[in-house]
Amino acid sequence: MDIIKVFCPATIANISCGFDILGLALNEVGDEMTVKKVAEPGIRITSIIGQDLPLEATKNVAGVAGLALLQDVDCDFGFDIAIDKRIKAGSGIGSSAASAAGAVWAINELLGRPLSVDQLVPYAMAGEKLASGVPHADNVAPVLFGGFTLVRSYDPLDVIRIHTPKExxxxxxxxxxxxxxxxxxxxxxxxxxxxxxxxxxxxxxxxxxxxxxxxxxxxxxxxxxxxxxxxxxxxxxxxxxxxxxxxxxxxxxxxxxxxxxxxxxxxxxxxxxxxxxxxxxxxxxxxxxxxxxxxxxxxxxxxxxxxxxx
Incomplete structure (x- = not known):
């Protein structure tokens, strides 16, 4: 598999009483991202549709998250990332989390899934740190796990998926x-x-x-x-x-x-x-x-x- 297109859901974090620990993924709102294997090592953001955001990987949350992941896996090639940005930055529904978590999930898929979903969370958090100054997981966790998630602990990181009522x-x-x-x-x-x-x-x-x-x-x-x-x-x-x-x-x-x-x-x-x-x-x-x-x-x-x- 050399290329993958993914849907990266928007999220609601905090959910009133759970500041920095509770979040959920939304079904109808999200970005799309296409990630492609390329010969040149590293990460390149090739295009961003919909918003004026940095293309430089070290200044883009998707790039930062992806680079953090590549530092810890054996990989002699790189990835190009094209983002269709439908969640507006600064909206409060997880724009940066969608990009960061979507990037590490897609890269992990193209690498053959060497890491579990739990192991992907810290790399997505690196993107959140660029966006907010704090590596919080309440948005990236539901993007990666789906449904409701609870961050029981940050040190050590412990994310729990919570049941979702049907209605x-x-x-x-x-x-x-x-x-x-x-x-x-x-x-x-x-x-x-x-x-x-x-x-x-x-x-x-x-x-x-x-x-x-x-x-x-x-x-x-x-x-x-x-x-x-x-x-x-x-x-x-x-x-x-x-x-x-x-x-x-x-x-x-x-x-x-x-x-x-x-x-x-x-x-x-x-x-x-x-x-x-x-x-x-x-x-x-x-x-x-x-x-x-x-x-x-x-x-x-x-x-x-x-x-x-x-």
Whole structure:
């Protein structure tokens, strides 16, 4: 196999109560990437469609992740990467993670799968470090594993795949403003109160329990962020109105996707998820601020080959 084309899903990270440890892959939103074996060693980004991002491998998250992988495998050839970038940078739905994780997954496939999915996570995290300054795994893990993932520990790295309820859907609204992950991390507090910690830990446990038991009411009760959302929500126009409107039409819960500005809501069933989409749009239309909306099930496969391989 000399060339592979892959779909790299967008993601929702944090999921309200799980800052830096929880994430999920989306089924309907993502990038496409074509990776090709070439004789010259190293990584080259040959083209990027859709966005103005660096082609230099050492300045591109896909290139950095791929180079990190090649340092640790026996390989006397290289790879050309062409990216169809459909997830906007700074959107809060895992643009950098899709590129970084997609690159290492595709390269691993072309190498004959010398590494497990677990072993690919740290290399994808190297790309995330370039994007945000911090090698977090809450986005790249669901891209690689699919479904919901929990980063139980960063040292040593321990990623756990979590059960996905069958009727769970996500609705996302992306205001067309950019919030860089690095900037949104700088405004966060580095210390929290014990009381806030206790409430947050309870919600993480409740969310995990709700996902496994498919208890949608418990999932909704657990989608509360006492630590990050009160700060980051100030960067998102109309956030409280979006949240209120979503809940009024039946959303289980609503929060900030990753570092924002995208806002997500969970619903039981596609019909409710589409009603939430309409409610979100009704909030934003009078603001005259451009936006995109998406309704998606959870992607259980993660990054995957599409269109055949050669």
């Amino acid at each position: 769970l859907y996500a609705t996302i609204i992306h205001p067309q403003i950019e919030v860089k992950t690095a900037d949104s991390r700088r405004i966060l507090k580095t210390k929290i109160s014990l009381g806030d910690g206790v409430k947050q830990w309870g919600n993480v446990g409740g969310l995990i329990a709700g996902l496994y038991t498919e208890d949608y009411d418990l999932i909704g009760r657990s989608l509360v962020d006492h630590i990050v959302e009160p700060i980051r929500s100030m960067l998102i126009p109309g956030f409280e109105a979006i949240k209120k409107a979503s809940m009024e039409v039946g959303a289980l819960g609503c929060g900030i996707s990753g570092s924002g500005p995208s806002v997500f809501a969970f619903s039981k069933g596609l019909e409710t998820a589409n009603s939430v989409k309409q409610a979100m749009e009704a909030v934003y239309d009078p603001l005259e601020l451009p936006y995109e909306t998406h309704v998606s099930g959870v992607n259980l496969d993660g990054v995957r080959a599409v269109g055949g391989v050669q």
